[in-house]
Amino acid sequence: MTEEEFRRQKRRYQARRLIPVFGFLGPFFLLWVVFLAVPVVWSVWLSFNNGGIVEPARFVGVTNWTRAFQDDELRKSLINTVWYVVIAITVVFGLAIVLALLLQRYRRWSNFFKLGLYIPVLVSPIMAGMIFFFLTHYDMGVLNLLLQQLGLERMNFLGDNPNALLTISALEIWRGLGFWVLFFLAGLENVPQDLLDAARVDGAKPFRRFRKITIPVMRPLILFALVIALIFNFQLFDSVQVLTKGGPVLGTSTVVWFIYRRMFAFQDSGLAYATSVALLLLVLCLTIVAYGVLGKKVRQK
Amino acid sequence: MDGMTQPQDVALNDREPKWQIARRSFQAGSAYSVLALFVFVAVGPIIYIISPAFRDSKSLFSYPPQWIPDRWFTGNFTFLFSETHYLRWAVNTLIFATAVTLISLVIDTLAGYAFARMTFPGKRVLFSLILATLMIPMAAILAPTYLLVRFLDGWTFGLIGTDTYGGLILPMTVSPLGVFMMRQFIETIPVGLYEAARMDGASEWRIFRKIVLPLIKPALVVLGIFVFMMQWSNFLWPLVVTSRDEFRVLNVGVSTLQGQFVTNWGVIAAATLLTLIPVTIVFLFFQRWFVQASIAGALKE
Amino acid sequence: MSEIELRQLTKKFGNYAAVNNVSMKIPEGEFLVLLGPSGCGKSTILRLIAGLEEVSSGEIKIGDRIVNFVDPVKRNVAMVFQNYALYPHMSVFKNIAFPLETAKLPKSEVEVAVRDAARMLEIESLLDRLPAQLSGGQRQRVALARAIVRHPVAFLMDEPLSNLDAQLRQQTRLELMSLHQRLGITTLYVTHDQVEALTMGDRIAVMREGIMQQLGSPSDLYRFPVNTFVASFMGSPPMNLLNGTLQKISNDWEFSTEQIHFGIDRNKSGFVSSNLEAHASRAVQLGVRPEDFFFVGSEFDNAISGVIKFVELTGADQFISVEVGSQIIVVRTTPSEEMSVGRRVAIGTNPADVHLFGEDGMNLRI
Numbered sequence: 001m002t003e004e005e006f007r008r009q010k011r012r013y014q015a016r017r018l019i020p021v022f023g024f025l026g027p028f029f030l031l032w033v034v035f036l037a038v039p040v041v042w043s044v045w046l047s048f049n050n051g052g053i054v055e056p057a058r059f060v061g062v063t064n065w066t067r068a069f070q071d072d073e074l075r076k077s078l079i080n081t082v083w084y085v086v087i088a089i090t091v092v093f094g095l096a097i098v099l100a101l102l103l104q105r106y107r108r109w110s111n112f113f114k115l116g117l118y119i120p121v122l123v124s125p126i127m128a129g130m131i132f133f134f135l136t137h138y139d140m141g142v143l144n145l146l147l148q149q150l151g152l153e154r155m156n157f158l159g160d161n162p163n164a165l166l167t168i169s170a171l172e173i174w175r176g177l178g179f180w181v182l183f184f185l186a187g188l189e190n191v192p193q194d195l196l197d198a199a200r201v202d203g204a205k206p207f208r209r210f211r212k213i214t215i216p217v218m219r220p221l222i223l224f225a226l227v228i229a230l231i232f233n234f235q236l237f238d239s240v241q242v243l244t245k246g247g248p249v250l251g252t253s254t255v256v257w258f259i260y261r262r263m264f265a266f267q268d269s270g271l272a273y274a275t276s277v278a279l280l281l282l283v284l285c286l287t288i289v290a291y292g293v294l295g296k297k298v299r300q301k
Numbered sequence: 302m303d304g305m306t307q308p309q310d311v312a313l314n315d316r317e318p319k320w321q322i323a324r325r326s327f328q329a330g331s332a333y334s335v336l337a338l339f340v341f342v343a344v345g346p347i348i349y350i351i352s353p354a355f356r357d358s359k360s361l362f363s364y365p366p367q368w369i370p371d372r373w374f375t376g377n378f379t380f381l382f383s384e385t386h387y388l389r390w391a392v393n394t395l396i397f398a399t400a401v402t403l404i405s406l407v408i409d410t411l412a413g414y415a416f417a418r419m420t421f422p423g424k425r426v427l428f429s430l431i432l433a434t435l436m437i438p439m440a441a442i443l444a445p446t447y448l449l450v451r452f453l454d455g456w457t458f459g460l461i462g463t464d465t466y467g468g469l470i471l472p473m474t475v476s477p478l479g480v481f482m483m484r485q486f487i488e489t490i491p492v493g494l495y496e497a498a499r500m501d502g503a504s505e506w507r508i509f510r511k512i513v514l515p516l517i518k519p520a521l522v523v524l525g526i527f528v529f530m531m532q533w534s535n536f537l538w539p540l541v542v543t544s545r546d547e548f549r550v551l552n553v554g555v556s557t558l559q560g561q562f563v564t565n566w567g568v569i570a571a572a573t574l575l576t577l578i579p580v581t582i583v584f585l586f587f588q589r590w591f592v593q594a595s596i597a598g599a600l601k602e
Numbered sequence: 603m604s605e606i607e608l609r610q611l612t613k614k615f616g617n618y619a620a621v622n623n624v625s626m627k628i629p630e631g632e633f634l635v636l637l638g639p640s641g642c643g644k645s646t647i648l649r650l651i652a653g654l655e656e657v658s659s660g661e662i663k664i665g666d667r668i669v670n671f672v673d674p675v676k677r678n679v680a681m682v683f684q685n686y687a688l689y690p691h692m693s694v695f696k697n698i699a700f701p702l703e704t705a706k707l708p709k710s711e712v713e714v715a716v717r718d719a720a721r722m723l724e725i726e727s728l729l730d731r732l733p734a735q736l737s738g739g740q741r742q743r744v745a746l747a748r749a750i751v752r753h754p755v756a757f758l759m760d761e762p763l764s765n766l767d768a769q770l771r772q773q774t775r776l777e778l779m780s781l782h783q784r785l786g787i788t789t790l791y792v793t794h795d796q797v798e799a800l801t802m803g804d805r806i807a808v809m810r811e812g813i814m815q816q817l818g819s820p821s822d823l824y825r826f827p828v829n830t831f832v833a834s835f836m837g838s839p840p841m842n843l844l845n846g847t848l849q850k851i852s853n854d855w856e857f858s859t860e861q862i863h864f865g866i867d868r869n870k871s872g873f874v875s876s877n878l879e880a881h882a883s884r885a886v887q888l889g890v891r892p893e894d895f896f897f898v899g900s901e902f903d904n905a906i907s908g909v910i911k912f913v914e915l916t917g918a919d920q921f922i923s924v925e926v927g928s929q930i931i932v933v934r935t936t937p938s939e940e941m942s943v944g945r946r947v948a949i950g951t952n953p954a955d956v957h958l959f960g961e962d963g964m965n966l967r968i
Contacts (some may be wrong), residue, residue, distance in 0.1 A: 131347065132568055134345070280442075515691045516691060
């Protein structure tokens with residue numbers, strides 16, 4: 001066989017082997033391009049435009065971005081979101097780790113506990129919002145009735161700041177706790193038992209063992225969880241829409257709420273576009289961090 | 302508090318001093334109480350709305366409150382079914398979640414197989430690209446996706462557009478996480494099996510159908526449940542893409558009950574309760590898979 | 603007819619040639635063993651012939667067809683993998699039937715063929731079981747049955763015995779050989795175990811780092827190794843290789859070290875004189891197998907003397923390690939000889955069993 005013939009046959013062979021690839025990758029790739037890649041690129045383009053939804057789009061250069069830095073509503077939304085994220089993650093992680101430790105050590109009825117804790121995770125934010133509406137209702141909510149019984153003043157959970165944001169935080173904490181308990185429980189169980197045994201033999205007390213062994217081993221996992229939780233919680237929207245619609249007085253407006261409101265607003269959707277892209281960039285950065293932490297975890301192994 | 306050691310495993314000596322036994326029982330008791338408390342807090346609110354669902358508006362605001370209604374009022378439910386499109390919303394949600402799940406599973410598994418076992422130029426780059434889009438928030442591409450769907454309305458004879466099933470379902474089927482999961486799982490199948498099948502003359506498609514699919518059934522269930530759960534609680538996209546009542550999903554529909562029937566809390570409670578029941582039942586049925594699915598979503602990297 | 607030929611076959615991974623310019627002809631029905639240490643390329647050759655790897659350059663011919671870019675199944679060769687590669691979710695029957703069903707054979711034919719193959723390998727009773735329920739030996743039979751059922755023109759076996767324990771290995775070896783005798787199908791057999799190679803192969807190809815060292819019958823390789831690698835790879839314990847220099851003294855040749863002055867009889871040993879000339883006064887290695895050495899008395903003419911360092915008794919044999927200067931010679935003898943550590947002895951050998959290897963490792967007989 002000549003060199004040329006060799007190359008020809010090789011090309012045909014490789015082409016033949018490539019055909020099924022299209023069949024397998026094609027469907028996903030097609031949908032991915034159309035509904036993910038294209039929107040991402042379009043989003044960036046839109047951030048330099050205004051309008052487009054209720055009226056035709058106009059190119060406006062960087063004015064969206066400059067306006068974004070000055071807009072009070074956006075700033076407030078951002079601050080609210082950051083407050084919420086910090087509160088929610090701190091509380092949820094703290095509680096989840098404690099509960100996970102308890103579950104790990106005290107095993108009786110653990111299935112019952114795990115299931116019970118997990119049920120709120122299944123409740124969609126909307127439904128949870130409705131439930132919390134009832135709970136916190138000024139007149140008929142059980143919380144206020146309880147306060148009355150105890151002789152205290154009733155609280156306006158949703159109509160006052162900062163109560164509103166705290167109430168929403170409470171809702172999300174309530175919803176998310178079960179998941180994180182199971183998550184950290186799985187992480188704890190992955191801490192090699194021999195390390196802990198060795199420490200015990202060396203005379204280390206439980207809390208010290210926790211601090212010096214469990215935490216360092218779990219550190220990549222916790223960091224990773226942190227990034228995931230950040231990304232996820234930054235997108236708070238559903239509860240806001242249901243419970244407070246951003247109020248009172250923008251007290252619970254979040255970044256995504258801002259985007260949603262402005263998207264359909266006449267002559268002002270440009271801000272929403274810019275915010276969308278900003279959110280995109282933020283998440284991309286966090287994603288890179290997450291993958292970096294993952295890489296460390298793999299290397300740690 | 303380190304893990305793995307049960308209180309009763311720690312045998313100090315044959316005769317434990319009484320106060321030690323007492324202390325340990327107390328510790329265990331407190332631990333279980335704490336866990337039980339959290340379970341109460343978790344499940345309580347859900348039980349809490351059973352009552353309002355069966356009471357009429359007047360009795361809701363009566364004081365002192367009746368926790369257990371002496372008359373189980375079913376008017377809320379009849380109202381729900383006759384005066385609102387609740388049933389329609391439920392059907393929509395079912396169609397929506399199921400369709401997204403099925404389509405996702407199909408395209409994700411096919412793509413996962415391609416990335417796991419097939420060779421083609423640019424495989425690494427393509428995969429990294431898809432991974433990069435893994436955590437892109439819906440909010441960041443909300444506007445362009447909406448515009449895209451609206452645009453496609455003209456081009457697909459109304460199959461894909463706002464207020465259509467196509468427009469509702471398709472954008473949600475793109476799941477880089479699903480592809481990643483499937484690839485991971487398919488990679489655990491030993492290469493030898495794949496090579497033996499090739500020697501036996503099987504085409505890629507036959508290998509996929511006869512060898513890979515049967516062996517990844519657990520992963521399919523896990524991914525399926527995960528996707529279904531996610532879409533069941535999806536709110537933002539259905540909210541944006543549907544404006545006509547007949548196309549709304551449960552989340553969106555129930556949230557509209559608020560605006561329309563401001564005073565009719567009973568109906569809202571009924572709607573919420575009704576929406577929670579099927580998910581809870583399915584959950585209790587498939588507990589094992591649910592928990593795995595959740596952790597898989599975040600931990601399985 | 604269905605002879606397999608490799609012509610200058612090369613496979614490169616990046617810049618590394620896992621298979622480097624290998625050529626050989628394998629006549630129909632031959633049992634050819636590809637032998638060598640791990641990483642030598644023997645498995646790669648097998649996979650190239652199978653079609654699981656792509657050829658970098660060169661040709662593979664099966665019959666008179668060049669099959670470089672033909673799909674594995676169309677080459678009509680069957681492979682038996684080291685780990686058997688049985689489909690875990692299918693019964694034994696379905697495993698064996700898989701290639702036939704893929705070829706869309708009618709169900710009745712499939713049934714007959716599977717049962718035939720199962721009968722030949724004595725696994726008929728296992729047809730309904732799953733691979734997980736079988737022992738290693740049973741799984742291997744299923745793998746063989748799956749290969750047989752296609753009536754291929756060649757079997758490609760990749761270290762099929764290495765996952766079995768020693769006793770089972772020997773038994774299966776014999777069964778494989780009898781199977782080969784019965785079916786007469788060309789077999790390419792990869793292994794790193796030279797005992798397997800010597801007992802099973804019609805011919806052996808020794809590989810090292812992608813390059814074929816020698817191709818020949820077991821006795822050829824054993825008695826006339828072409829270089830030190832082949833010489834020390836075959837045989838257990840390996841051939842003794844002593845370092846020294848080749849001296850020409852008048853018309854006679856001598857292998858000498860500080861302690862040894864060993865005469866080389868050119869004619870009786872079969873050395874090519876030009877080779878000897880070329881290596882005069884140069885470093886060479888003297889090669890004699892342990893079983894070719896024997897103990898001699900003081901009257902023996904060309905003897906090497908040394909001191910016994912170790913005595914190893916292996917039941918049927920005794921291996922005596924004799925220290926000569928700074929080198930050790932291993933001598934095989936019967937257990938009846940009284941040997942004790944520290945005793946001074948003299949050993950001799952037949953000129954016909956003497957090998958000399960140059961600095962490049964090549965045998966001076968060639």
